[in-house]
Amino acid sequence: MKLAITTMGTTLDDAVDPRFGRATGLLIVDTTTGAATPLAVPAAHAVQGAGLAAAEALVKAGAKALLTGAVGPKAARALEAAGIAVYQGLEGQSARAALERFNAGALTPENAPRAMGHAPGGAIGHAPGGAIAGHEG
Amino acid sequence: MIIAVASGKGGTGKTTVAAGLARVWPRPVVAVDFDVEAPNLDLFLNATMTREIQATLPVPRIDPALCTGCGACRDACAFNALAMVGPVPMLFPELCHACGGCLLRCPTGALVEDQRLLGEVLEGRTPRGGRVFAGRLRIGEAHAPPLMRKVRVALRASLAQEPADVLIDAPPGASCPALEAVRDADLVVLVTEPTPFGLHDLRLAWGAMKGLGRRMAVVINRAGFDDQGVRTFCAEAGLPVLAALPFDRDVAEAYARGRTLDEVGPEHAGRLRALAQAITALATPSGETAHA
Ligand code: SF4
Ligand code: SF4
Numbered sequence: 001m002k003l004a005i006t007t008m009g010t011t012l013d014d015a016v017d018p019r020f021g022r023a024t025g026l027l028i029v030d031t032t033t034g035a036a037t038p039l040a041v042p043a044a045h046a047v048q049g050a051g052l053a054a055a056e057a058l059v060k061a062g063a064k065a066l067l068t069g070a071v072g073p074k075a076a077r078a079l080e081a082a083g084i085a086v087y088q089g090l091e092g093q094s095a096r097a098a099l100e101r102f103n104a105g106a107l108t109p110e111n112a113p114r115a116m117g118h119a120p121g122g123a124i125g126h127a128p129g130g131a132i133a134g135h136e137g
Numbered sequence: 138m139i140i141a142v143a144s145g146k147g148g149t150g151k152t153t154v155a156a157g158l159a160r161v162w163p164r165p166v167v168a169v170d171f172d173v174e175a176p177n178l179d180l181f182l183n184a185t186m187t188r189e190i191q192a193t194l195p196v197p198r199i200d201p202a203l204c205t206g207c208g209a210c211r212d213a214c215a216f217n218a219l220a221m222v223g224p225v226p227m228l229f230p231e232l233c234h235a236c237g238g239c240l241l242r243c244p245t246g247a248l249v250e251d252q253r254l255l256g257e258v259l260e261g262r263t264p265r266g267g268r269v270f271a272g273r274l275r276i277g278e279a280h281a282p283p284l285m286r287k288v289r290v291a292l293r294a295s296l297a298q299e300p301a302d303v304l305i306d307a308p309p310g311a312s313c314p315a316l317e318a319v320r321d322a323d324l325v326v327l328v329t330e331p332t333p334f335g336l337h338d339l340r341l342a343w344g345a346m347k348g349l350g351r352r353m354a355v356v357i358n359r360a361g362f363d364d365q366g367v368r369t370f371c372a373e374a375g376l377p378v379l380a381a382l383p384f385d386r387d388v389a390e391a392y393a394r395g396r397t398l399d400e401v402g403p404e405h406a407g408r409l410r411a412l413a414q415a416i417t418a419l420a421t422p423s424g425e426t427a428h429a
Contacts (some may be wrong), residue, residue, distance in 0.1 A: 048232050049217020056211075059222050074229050082222035 003065035005095045010038040018069025018091035021050030028061045051075025067098045070114035085109040141322035143307035143339025150358040151328040155306040156181035161409045165301035170271035171318035172308040184269040186261035192287040193252035195236040201225045203247035210239035226240030227358030231279045232374035255284040281314035324420035325353045359384035380412040
């Protein structure tokens with residue numbers, strides 16, 4: 001199967017990016033071959049809807065799972081609708097380490113949003129586990 | 138003439154000042170409550186709100202039976218409010234700006250116009266016959282500005298029939314609703330408290346609003362503390378301080394009994410009248426003379 005990892009760079013040796021829609025990079029990994037292909041983050045600088053655009057990109061790429069730091073409420077709804085399993089709280093390690101834990105069956109999917117999203121008052125939430133949640137969108 | 142009474146934070150007595158000004162205003166005036174998330178100016182003015190109109194925004198609804206999943210609507214949306222993550226697009230109403238672009242683009246007629254309830258536009262009168270407009274945002278509605286624009290439409294219609302000055306009670310803060318409220322004001326009156334917190338929020342509001350190119354001035358409310366910090370900032374920023382309204386025991390007691398600032402005593406009423414004069418003088422475009 002294919003899965004997506006948010007990264008701070010373009011390789012598996014880069015750290016997992018805590019953000020989803022506004023991640024620095026996205027990697028699509030084929031879990032059978034281990035091949036990792038970088039995918040452009042579609043709307044990292046959009047005023048709104050960055051997470052939704054990223055969710056669409058994952059659907060197009062055929063990803064069935066997402067490894068990241070935290071997703072916001074709207075991206076969570078889109079990923080849920082797309083049937084993509086979400087694994088959060090993986091920042092602070094390399095993409096490779098997160099992938100190995102996934103392959104070993106050590107991760108639990110969690111489709112509920114961890115990031116607060118862009119609240120009407122403009123508050124930016126902190127995700128549980130200490131990850132700074134960026135603008136969700 | 139349009140005057141907006143604003144403040145960087147809640148609790149500075151902004152609504153009290155706005156209501157007091159409306160009561161002593163030297164010319165016909167319409168009071169507008171733009172704090173649509175927590176409207177209460179009508180209570181301060183003892184107004185009876187007689188008209189209540191539901192305000193809605195047209196948003197698309199998707200008929201899955203007609204949708205081919207072509208994604209044209211999604212590409213037409215400049216606000217990323219439609220996501221193609223399944224066979225048919227998924228709408229995120231909180232991101233939708235009701236521009237109607239997607240409706241025009243759908244080749245199969247799968248998108249139909251639906252209405253999202255924003256809240257209510259309220260109209261009423263004070264016991265003395267002064268007009269009052271307000272908006273009440275629906276609980277759960279994320280965006281105040283669309284409803285505020287609906288209130289403005291009703292206000293304009295009323296002003297066209299019966300011209301008057303406009304006194305706006307703007308929502309506190311420095312975010313989109315606060316900016317929307319002061320957008321077309323001839324003068325923005327920033328109400329602040331002479332405390333470090335008050336100064337901090339005044340600075341934020343001034344910073345956010347100065348880009349709008351509106352004339353601004355400051356009223357120090359609850360004066361009595363050392364207000365040197367606020368005055369120094371205002372001098373540096375070129376903001377005239379129009380009044381310092383003291384907060385004493387009489388004021389507190391009057392508020393507790395639901396009275397307005399001008400009812401506290403002749404001194405307070407006098408200060409408010411002087412403030413109203415200062416505001417009209419400052420807000421009158423040069424060349425015109427204030428006909429007080
Ligand atoms: S009405 Fe405009 S903003 Fe709303 S979904 Fe359609 S294109 Fe996007
Ligand atoms: S444009 Fe119409 S047919 Fe195409 S995806 Fe959107 S709703 Fe469906």
